Amino acid sequence: MEIIQKPEEMQAWARAKARSGATICLVPTMGFLHEGHLSLMRRAAGLCDLVAASLFVNPTQFGPNEDLDRYPRDFERDMALLRQEKVAAVFAPTPDLMYPQGFQTEVRVKELATHLCGKSRPVHFSGVTTVVSKLFNIVLPEVAVFGEKDFQQLAIIRRLVADMNIPVRIVGHPIVREADGLAMSSRNANLNPTNRAAALSLSTALQLARTQAAQGQMSTAELAVLLERHIHSFAGTAIDYASFVDCETLEPAEMVDERTVLALAVFVEGKAGKVRLIDNGYVLPRQEG
Numbered sequence: 540m541e542i543i544q545k546p547e548e549m550q551a552w553a554r555a556k557a558r559s560g561a562t563i564c565l566v567p568t569m570g571f572l573h574e575g576h577l578s579l580m581r582r583a584a585g586l587c588d589l590v591a592a593s594l595f596v597n598p599t600q601f602g603p604n605e606d607l608d609r610y611p612r613d614f615e616r617d618m619a620l621l622r623q624e625k626v627a628a629v630f631a632p633t634p635d636l637m638y639p640q641g642f643q644t645e646v647r648v649k650e651l652a653t654h655l656c657g658k659s660r661p662v663h664f665s666g667v668t669t670v671v672s673k674l675f676n677i678v679l680p681e682v683a684v685f686g687e688k689d690f691q692q693l694a695i696i697r698r699l700v701a702d703m704n705i706p707v708r709i710v711g712h713p714i715v716r717e718a719d720g721l722a723m724s725s726r727n728a729n730l731n732p733t734n735r736a737a738a739l740s741l742s743t744a745l746q747l748a749r750t751q752a753a754q755g756q757m758s759t760a761e762l763a764v765l766l767e768r769h770i771h772s773f774a775g776t777a778i779d780y781a782s783f784v785d786c787e788t789l790e791p792a793e794m795v796d797e798r799t800v801l802a803l804a805v806f807v808e809g810k811a812g813k814v815r816l817i818d819n820g821y822v823l824p825r826q827e828g
């Protein structure tokens with residue numbers, strides 16, 4: 540497994556592989572890897588000849604009062620985990636290499652970035668779409684895998700690639716959960732056992748919405764009242780949003796139908812300050828195919 544820091548070296552690696560006829564699948568991450576990330580690596584290995592992972596805690600997608608400094612990091616552990624997967628190269632640049640002096644370009648998807656997380660994190664998605672555009676130009680992949688855990692991010696990246704004719708196929712991968720239903724996240728490392736119990740408010744809210752809808756409660760306003768009460772019954776939780784939206788446009792849904800996704804963002808008390816957790820899922824069972 541090669542570990543590459545410099546964008547031009549990564550491009551040279553990718554070009555050499557392309558010349559030898561190999562296809563590359565990119566898996567972008569911010570590190571502190573867990574089973575969810577590793578599941579993305581395995582998916583990627585089945586899609587192309589070579590997997591390239593990127594590991595970069597991208598400063599431009601964090602707002603001024605967010606957890607950039609508290610974001611968990613452990614480079615050596617991450618490398619050890621990736622070595623056990625079929626990962627051919629890791630692109631792990633420093634912020635200076637990605638944003639050298641004079642950098643001033645921003646890539647922004649307009650409408651989709653205004654919903655959900657975009658409301659409380661106004662700079663987040665332009666940071667994401669800018670860095671992902673750079674990663675595509677540096678790693679030159681045929682395919683890139685993103686987790687459905689970051690549901691809005693995935694919708695925005697699909698839009699970016701379509702709008703800009705970027706020749707990368709985007710593959711979404713289902714949410715990987717702990718045995719008790721908690722969606723895996725690097726930020727879970729900032730929870731102690733009590734906080735972790737409160738973190739279950741998200742996945743159980745999703746279950747509650749599904750049960751209620753299965754019993755015929757399709758009004759999202761009525762469901763929202765139940766969900767709010769449910770989430771607040773866990774100590775130390777504060778809801779950023781609990782929204783029923785269309786799976787592609789992210790526009791609010793009034794009544795649940797097969798396109799409706801419940802998207803959740805909840806602050807829970809953490810070891811050192813509040814931790815913002817997200818989760819989502821379709822409310823109605825998905826038809827196969």
Ligand code: AMP
Pocket residue numbers: 567568569570575576579684685686687688689712713714715716722723724725
């Ligand atoms: P992050 O390191 O949090 O930026 O995540 C890197 C990639 O892994 C993103 O595409 C995430 O959506 C994905 N990811 C993170 N957690 C999970 C999870 N529990 N299940 C599936 N994908 C995930």
